[in-house]
Amino acid sequence: MATRGDGSTDPVLSFWRQAALEFEAEVAKAVLGQDAVIRLLTIAIFARGHVLLEGDVGVGKTTLLRAVAHVLGGLFERIEGTVDLMPSDLIYHTYIGEDGRPRVEPGPILRHGGDLSIFFFNEINRARPQVHALLLRLMAEKSIAAFARNVDFPYLQIFADRNRIEREETFELPAAARDRFLMEINVATPTDSAARRALIFSSRFHDVDRLIAGLRPAILDYRELGSVAERIQVSVDASSRLQDYVMALWDCLRRPTSANIVLPDVDMERLVEGGGSPRGLSFLIRAAKVAAWLDGRIMLVPEDIRAVFTPVMAHRIFLDPVYDLRREAIVADLCQRLFEAVPVP
Numbered sequence: 594m595a596t597r598g599d600g601s602t603d604p605v606l607s608f609w610r611q612a613a614l615e616f617e618a619e620v621a622k623a624v625l626g627q628d629a630v631i632r633l634l635t636i637a638i639f640a641r642g643h644v645l646l647e648g649d650v651g652v653g654k655t656t657l658l659r660a661v662a663h664v665l666g667g668l669f670e671r672i673e674g675t676v677d678l679m680p681s682d683l684i685y686h687t688y689i690g691e692d693g694r695p696r697v698e699p700g701p702i703l704r705h706g707g708d709l710s711i712f713f714f715n716e717i718n719r720a721r722p723q724v725h726a727l728l729l730r731l732m733a734e735k736s737i738a739a740f741a742r743n744v745d746f747p748y749l750q751i752f753a754d755r756n757r758i759e760r761e762e763t764f765e766l767p768a769a770a771r772d773r774f775l776m777e778i779n780v781a782t783p784t785d786s787a788a789r790r791a792l793i794f795s796s797r798f799h800d801v802d803r804l805i806a807g808l809r810p811a812i813l814d815y816r817e818l819g820s821v822a823e824r825i826q827v828s829v830d831a832s833s834r835l836q837d838y839v840m841a842l843w844d845c846l847r848r849p850t851s852a853n854i855v856l857p858d859v860d861m862e863r864l865v866e867g868g869g870s871p872r873g874l875s876f877l878i879r880a881a882k883v884a885a886w887l888d889g890r891i892m893l894v895p896e897d898i899r900a901v902f903t904p905v906m907a908h909r910i911f912l913d914p915v916y917d918l919r920r921e922a923i924v925a926d927l928c929q930r931l932f933e934a935v936p937v938p
Contacts, residue, residue, distance in 0.1 A: 642775020667710020
């Protein structure tokens with residue numbers, strides 16, 4: 594049962610924790626073999642952070658987000674990244690009506706107004722930097738200027754995935770945009786044999802619309818998530834020793850040579866050009882507190898930090914360009930070496 598730092602029971606957080614666990618169980622009915630991914634998405638939802646998704650085509654990223662939106666109870670929109678996509682395409686679209694007159698209708702961002710809960714940007718790196726700039730403002734300020742007014746999106750979370758196979762006609766996200774995402778989560782093909790067999794042979798998973806419609810809707814009230822998120826942050830504490838541990842991880846991440854970390858075929862002196870911003874570390878603690886709360890604790894432990902460290906910090910580690918093609922393996926190895934090098938309190 595969740596409790597406040599003073600030891601008294603907090604019935605509100607107890608209620609929401611139970612709802613969060615029910616939310617995870619319901620989403621898992623639509624996306625098999627992705628329990629770890631669902632837990633990270635739940636953490637992101639209660640930490641109120643945006644998410645980058647990595648994964649091959651056809652592993653269920655869109656199905657996963659549609660299930661999340663349905664069970665969350667919010668409104669869902671998506672857009673496909675293309676090289677000719679313009680910022681205005683997110684805000685409005687024009688067409689010729691039956692009477693031959695031009696018409697202007699709200700685009701995917703504005704279609705539901707301020708009630709939009711989840712916006713999915715598929716293959717975001719196919720879109721041009723101008724589109725990234727618009728998205729950056731939306732992520733940072735949760736508002737957008739359109740039709741001579743500002744439209745606020747108090748409940749909005751943005752999820753995006755990147756095409757990591759094809760390199761032609763793609764535009765890598767700038768550092769500022771990547772740093773706005775709370776997490777980057779890898780969605781891989783399930784390894785469990787039973788889950789793989791069901792996804793292939795069970796007709797239940799062949800009709801996505803029917804699959805999503807069969808889930809229990811609105812388990813979480815998306816309009817209350819902001820206040821619950823802040824309540825979690827106040828209720829979960831970090832000891833001074835845990836704080837020292839996080840600071841040591843950060844120092845070693847920025848200067849791996851200070852901890853005598855060596856990676857094969859890597860010049861460690863030039864490897865890391867940027868190792869996480871203060872905003873990134875604050876996101877790390879925010880996510881770790883949600884992880885602790887979901888496990889029923891009011892005090893952070895090192896396992897909470899480790900559970901979210903790579904999803905929160907990996908995309909914030911900027912490497913020398915010579916190592917970019919090996920980025921995924923190098924960053925994963927670096928994070929593991931950090932945990933080995935920094936003593937656990």
